Amino acid sequence: MSSFVDLVFILVVVIDLFLLASSRLGASIRNVAIQGALLASLPLLLAGEGHHLGHAVLLAGGALAIKGFLIPWLMFRAIREASIRREMEPIVGFVPSMVLGGVGVALAFAFSSRLPLPDPGTHAFLVPTALSTVWAGLLLVVTRKKAVSQVLGFLVLENGVYVFGLLLSDVMPVMVEAGVLLDLFAAVFVMGIVMFHINREFSSLDTEKLSALKD
């Protein structure tokens, strides 16, 4: 059982690295969906005795529905509307971003052992995976040029934060977790609408075109 959880965490990090390397938007959206689905399974896998199983099931179900289905559906609609399939060479090239991501993963794993965790039974890979995913998401948002990739980066960042939230399943009330998920969905929804308008206005989702405002 423990090695399966190991595998899930490692797969999440591998998906992060794939996302940093990939230029195909359809594949990236699918990968983010798979990552979301994997993360949705974690509350159930990590729920030990004494933790509320009902809470875990609710959270897992909600996360799966939103991260695994609803949000990817919105993103696929966005790229279909804009008829784009590929990302252009990002500000920091694909190879350097992969290397930066790898360095981030290495550092996350190196330093996580130093952080004092309240519950000694926490899985050893949880915090490093969370931090690596946050770092990968940050890289994606900051370096990519297509609006869709930036939104994907935001999603990956939120995935990383979500992993971190798994540490706190009994401290955070269900309402707040539900609120976070809903906020995420609403954020992607609004971003989708804005992207639709951007596509209509600029006939492209290339954020380099959004450079009229500057000092």
Add this chain to the structure above:
Amino acid sequence: MLLRTVLHLAAFLVLPPLVLGVVNRTKSVFAGRVGPPLLQPYYDLAKLLRKGAVYSRTTTWVFRAGPVVGLAAVAAAGLLLSMGGAPAALSFAGDFILFAYLLGLARFATALAALDTGSAFEGMGAAREVTFASLAEPALFLCLLVLARATGTLSISGMLGAGLPGAWGSAAPALLLAAISLFVIALAENSRIPVDDPNTHLELTMIHEVMVLDHGGPDLAFILYGAALKLFLFGAILSRLVLGRGDGALASEALFFLGVALFAILVGVVESVMARLRIVRVPQLLVGASVLSVFALVLLLR
């Protein structure tokens, strides 16, 4: 023990063209053809050895030495290889560095021979091949480092030997990542799709083929045989890495050869299913393999 080593060496010298045959047969099956017989590479080698060679007047002894040195280097690397869990014919601490550099020497000889022809086309091929090799080599070292760390030894015989099943128990995810990375490196080093297309006839898409274009007769036979040996080397490492169980000698040997056959089939499948990557994307692939290995190493270093 000695018998086993001798049998392994014999297998190493005799079996590689069969591996090549399996790859080609797999590709044919995927394409819906009957394809060449499994022993076709042997017939090709025999045919080539009987032929004469033509040497251009611009070439020197380097050109003639290239194929010979290449074959010798790869064959020497085979001495370091541990097959089926048994120790290799030659092993010492740090021999994986020698292994990697013997393969590098082989490639160096081939590239040098290509440059010796004085033709721009061969130079281009050599430049491309060496660029990819410069990215594949760190990846290879990282994979071997992961193996070294997981098994706690610095010799290939130790890495692929009796300590491997135990290492899988404690470091399975890292070894899995290393295996995937190693497979990508194998495809790169052997000039297979998605890095290079061995069957292409279009000059602009050739990378490895360019360098061997000018060789004929016995030289070409040496090069083809050397390529088969190299493919077998990588197949052997991967087979032992992934299928390295087996308690008895017979069981582990059987699994080993089965693994090599499976590796050949897998290479054939990959070649049939994917298209070759654009040249600018190949560095991405190789750096990706390196990053995976680094991640595996990080997992082991905690």
Add this chain to the structure above:
Amino acid sequence: MLFVIAVPLALAAVALLVPSNRRRPLVLLAGALLHAAGVAALFASPPPARPGAWLAFDPLAKVTLLTTTALFVAAAIYAQGYLARRDDRDNRVFVGGLLFLLATMTTVALSHHLGMSWVAIEATTLGSAPLIYFNHNARSLEAAWKYLLICSLGIALALLGTFFLALSGAAPGGPRSLLLEDLIRAGPMLSRPWVRAAFVFLLVGYGTKMGLAPLHSWKPDAYGEAPGLLGALLAGGLTNFAFLSIVRVFQVTRAAGDEAFARDALVGLGLLSIALAAVFVVGQRDFKRMLAYSSVEHMGILALGVGLGGAAAGGAFFHSMNNGLTKGVLFLSAGNIHRAFGSKTTDDVRGAARRLPISGPLFLAGFLAVTGSPPFSPFFSEFAILNGAFGEGRFLVGGLFLALLAVIFVGMATTVLAVVQGDPGNAPRVPNSGDSWLTAAPPFALMLLVLLLGLFLPKSLAELFGAAAQLVGGRWE
């Protein structure tokens, strides 16, 4: 307390359903007035503090809600005139969004559960982004996208910070909760490294929302392209709520014993914001972007005040009220000027005082107020902060603050005087866009309020600022 949150929310839904473009702004007015009534009722009979309650009416909430309610009522009246003139655009999303914004902002003020505050702040971002796009042109779209992405990014980092905070108290025997009171009470027991990490991430995250440098890059675009009405509410209202969230985290950090680090961070970011604003305000030709940089400056002043502590903290809370009201004046009058001339750069706009006899001079008065000229109230609050700085012996900080204020005064003066003075002559003119009761009275009323607060500060307000300052280890003098 739920009344003040639920009513705007309900009216937001109503606004989305009202079919008539002309009648919809009335819903906005109704919402503003009902909200004001609710807040007044809360002041009249404050709800008792209940342990374990997620909502509470503490001094911080009082200060911010007072400012916001005044601002929102003024904005709602202004909206009647503004939206009537802009009947070319469908204002369904705009009105509904504004009411939703009011509801979520009030939630942030009243929430004592840091998780719920986070949800509310993210909701404010999501609610305000579509409103920036009200003008439906390429520039406002770009502004809306940058605002949405940068603020969402910041707030995602703030979520990480919130989790860190929860983690600091998650050890067995710890508070294991995100309620403000629980965390403050358990202060010394909280795990210090996690609290510090939480403070950093929350400062970065909510600081992005507040517009502190270097996380402010969305501000000039968003405030520059949004309608003046929205700019007033965002600059005068929303930033205060981000500030409030940071102060709440600061309370916990103080209780945990990491006060010195937090103070240094706040002072550093505060000075950086003021300095950056000074650099970009000089020679700024677009007067709405200039106002955005002024907002960055004032957010820096707020951070500086809280970071310095002592008497400066009281000044900071007074300043949050003053800044809110003054930004209201500035953005509303700037909106009028923009409307009248059809442009917002000094290339096209001049002689606003002649063409708009109320909005022009109001813009000038607002500029004087916001840069700290007596007898307007920002002078007194900035003076209090400066006094506090020198009182604590931070002469370098105080001196730098003073110098930067002077630079900003000069920088803004060139732009504002160019806009207001002179003869409009053949500057572009948009028909039917002069000052009317509905568009000129609200900023005028707000300006009067700013003047009154400067001349005569009621004792109850002074006590309120003192109570708020005490929460962060300061006082009011």
